[in-house]
Amino acid sequence: MIYTLEECCAMVEAQLAKLNIGAGEPANLYAPVEYALEAGGKRIRPVLALMACNLFGDDIQPALIPAVALEVFHNFTLLHDDVMDHADIRRNRPTVHRRWSENVAILSGDAMQVLAYRYLCRAKTELLPALLEAFSAAALEVCEGQQYDMDFERRTDVSIGEYLNMIRLKTAALLAASLKIGALCGGAEQQNTEALYRFGVALGLTFQIRDDLLDVYADPRMFGKATGGDILSGKKTFLLLSALEKADSATRRQLLELIGNGEIADGEKIRRATAIYDLLDVRRTAEQAMETYSSEAMEHLQAVKIPDASRKAELKKTAAMLLKRTK
Amino acid sequence: MIYTLEECCAMVEAQLAKLNIGAGEPANLYAPVEYALEAGGKRIRPVLALMACNLFGDDIQPALIPAVALEVFHNFTLLHDDVMDHADIRRNRPTVHRRWSENVAILSGDAMQVLAYRYLCRAKTELLPALLEAFSAAALEVCEGQQYDMDFERRTDVSIGEYLNMIRLKTAALLAASLKIGALCGGAEQQNTEALYRFGVALGLTFQIRDDLLDVYADPRMFGKATGGDILSGKKTFLLLSALEKADSATRRQLLELIGNGEIADGEKIRRATAIYDLLDVRRTAEQAMETYSSEAMEHLQAVKIPDASRKAELKKTAAMLLKRTK
Numbered sequence: 001m002i003y004t005l006e007e008c009c010a011m012v013e014a015q016l017a018k019l020n021i022g023a024g025e026p027a028n029l030y031a032p033v034e035y036a037l038e039a040g041g042k043r044i045r046p047v048l049a050l051m052a053c054n055l056f057g058d059d060i061q062p063a064l065i066p067a068v069a070l071e072v073f074h075n076f077t078l079l080h081d082d083v084m085d086h087a088d089i090r091r092n093r094p095t096v097h098r099r100w101s102e103n104v105a106i107l108s109g110d111a112m113q114v115l116a117y118r119y120l121c122r123a124k125t126e127l128l129p130a131l132l133e134a135f136s137a138a139a140l141e142v143c144e145g146q147q148y149d150m151d152f153e154r155r156t157d158v159s160i161g162e163y164l165n166m167i168r169l170k171t172a173a174l175l176a177a178s179l180k181i182g183a184l185c186g187g188a189e190q191q192n193t194e195a196l197y198r199f200g201v202a203l204g205l206t207f208q209i210r211d212d213l214l215d216v217y218a219d220p221r222m223f224g225k226a227t228g229g230d231i232l233s234g235k236k237t238f239l240l241l242s243a244l245e246k247a248d249s250a251t252r253r254q255l256l257e258l259i260g261n262g263e264i265a266d267g268e269k270i271r272r273a274t275a276i277y278d279l280l281d282v283r284r285t286a287e288q289a290m291e292t293y294s295s296e297a298m299e300h301l302q303a304v305k306i307p308d309a310s311r312k313a314e315l316k317k318t319a320a321m322l323l324k325r326t327k
Numbered sequence: 328m329i330y331t332l333e334e335c336c337a338m339v340e341a342q343l344a345k346l347n348i349g350a351g352e353p354a355n356l357y358a359p360v361e362y363a364l365e366a367g368g369k370r371i372r373p374v375l376a377l378m379a380c381n382l383f384g385d386d387i388q389p390a391l392i393p394a395v396a397l398e399v400f401h402n403f404t405l406l407h408d409d410v411m412d413h414a415d416i417r418r419n420r421p422t423v424h425r426r427w428s429e430n431v432a433i434l435s436g437d438a439m440q441v442l443a444y445r446y447l448c449r450a451k452t453e454l455l456p457a458l459l460e461a462f463s464a465a466a467l468e469v470c471e472g473q474q475y476d477m478d479f480e481r482r483t484d485v486s487i488g489e490y491l492n493m494i495r496l497k498t499a500a501l502l503a504a505s506l507k508i509g510a511l512c513g514g515a516e517q518q519n520t521e522a523l524y525r526f527g528v529a530l531g532l533t534f535q536i537r538d539d540l541l542d543v544y545a546d547p548r549m550f551g552k553a554t555g556g557d558i559l560s561g562k563k564t565f566l567l568l569s570a571l572e573k574a575d576s577a578t579r580r581q582l583l584e585l586i587g588n589g590e591i592a593d594g595e596k597i598r599r600a601t602a603i604y605d606l607l608d609v610r611r612t613a614e615q616a617m618e619t620y621s622s623e624a625m626e627h628l629q630a631v632k633i634p635d636a637s638r639k640a641e642l643k644k645t646a647a648m649l650l651k652r653t654k
Binding site: 080106109136139140146147 | 410
């Protein structure tokens with residue numbers, strides 16, 4: 001049988017609840033872990049793992065605990081990222097370091113990383129070397145991507161190539177590893193796990209560029225948060241970097257000055273930056289990049305060789321939903 | 328052959344150097360990892376792993392990479408502990424978060440945890456489930472111990488029993504796991520790995536109580552740092568908790584008032600607290616506890632069944648050296 005998105009989500013939630021992490025002692029270590037894992041997330045990574053497993057057979061149970069491990073790891077990265085970014089709100093609630101303390105957030109995050117590995121290790125012994133290597137490689141890449149992202153904050157000469165490499169590491173690698181890990185649990189052969197990995201990378205790149213685009217061009221009523229946050233924080237997004245690359249030297253200087261200017265009112269700053277983006281048509285640049293990567297993704301999914309290609313329908317639907325423009 | 332302490336140390340250093348972690352990119356992620364792993368540490372955990380392996384055979388190569396994983400993990404905990412404690416100096420050098428930044432320290436620590444797992448996974452596949460479970464269990468216990476330690480800072484009613492449980496988690500568990508992991512790599516049977524684990528727990532408890540004792544009663548010229556640091560920071564040590572437990576209610580109040588008093592000059596505070604410790608003879612209480620745990624440790628080592636018991640000599644010597652009083 002083929003599991004739907006909703007069924008996969010429900011299995012992940014049930015497995016997470018069953019682990020009952022929040023009951024652990026000391027409470028100040030495990031309650032924040034449970035809090036960080038509570039509802040609100042889209043569970044994309046474990047769902048992708050389950051669906052990848054499902055391509056190769058009806059039994060997706062072997063992928064369930066590794067899928068949960070991926071979700072725990074992902075939420076650990078959010079927890080530490082929020083500390084590093086001094087973010088106050090995540091999923092409409094105070095972040096762990098605001099609700100408890102920075103130290104609790106650091107330590108609970110550390111514990112989540114261990115828990116992620118511990119769950120992953122419940123997979124069959126013969127799968128462990130491949131699963132663990134896929135997981136560790138992606139985990140390190142996430143750290144590398146986050147460091148590049150922080151390095152970029154102090155630079156004004158980041159190229160689009162560097163940016164794409166950064167989001168490949170920070171965002172795409174774990175999505176790709178989720179698919180690979182699910183496929184490995186389903187007994188997939190190397191050619192197929194690699195094709196799914198590449199599908200995940202392209203999907204992740206599309207997804208991140210879409211995120212950058214929505215921050216500026218989404219309908220705030222649909223988006224769920226105010227637009228322009230990236231402009232205000234001076235984040236090196238695909239839009240900003242494309243604009244800097246396309247602009248003549250005067251506009252480039254003007255844009256850099258605007259982004260770095262702390263005196264201008266928020267609304268005005270967003271309005272002016274968006275005007276420059278419009279002028280340079282970077283929205284179209286981003287949409288073209290998204291199209292390139294999303295068709296690349298579909299080609300890689302096409303390259304997965306299974307007897308019954310109709311099994312890919314649910315995964316395709318989920319990918320499309322992920323990339324659906326909500327503005 | 329039996330490897331000496333010096334030979335084991337040299338093998339660990341060589342293996343660490345061979346990994347060439349500092350060459351990784353981005354430099355702001357991997358240079359701090361290399362810095363944290365550089366000279367200065369006593370490499371106790373990997374040495375114990377190698378010696379435990381050596382009990383069961385001449386070839387200790389299978390334990391080398393897992394041993395290094397333990398050292399990387401230990402140094403990750405120091406890195407994050409230093410952030411949480413706002414410590415400026417570690418091994419006579421600025422801590423990572425002082426030399427770089429807090430964010431770099433958090434992220435490089437996260438990467439070290441992944442690296443530790445990655446190295447551990449280079450062990451033989453059939454060993455992986457047992458090695459990884461021993462490692463993850465200890466890693467979580469270290470987090471739990473650290474959280475209890477932080478919880479204790481706000482409490483004045485911590486019992487000796489709670490304290491011993493805290494140091495068992497925070498310090499002893501990883502030493503014990505190091506011995507267990509080394510033994511597993513040497514092909515030891517469960518009874519022996521468990522005896523070595525218990526040896527490690529008792530060793531760790533002795534070691535930590537000795538540390539608490541030295542902080543107050545060491546000769547500063549031998550100790551390498553000023554004494555009394557725990558008194559000034561109000562740390563719940565074995566000495567303080569023993570004193571609070573033995574004191575009559577007036578002395579107890581007096582001691583708590585003293586520890587919490589921010590007005591008294593450092594030297595005077597240390598002098599007064601030490602006078603109370605002397606009065607209550609908590610030095611002897613600590614020395615008795617050390618004796619209890621160190622003989623317990625030796626009993627557990629005795630219980631390790633190997634054909635040639637003389638192979639234990641080097642491990643005994645190392646344990647004795649660890650516990651040698653340097654005052």
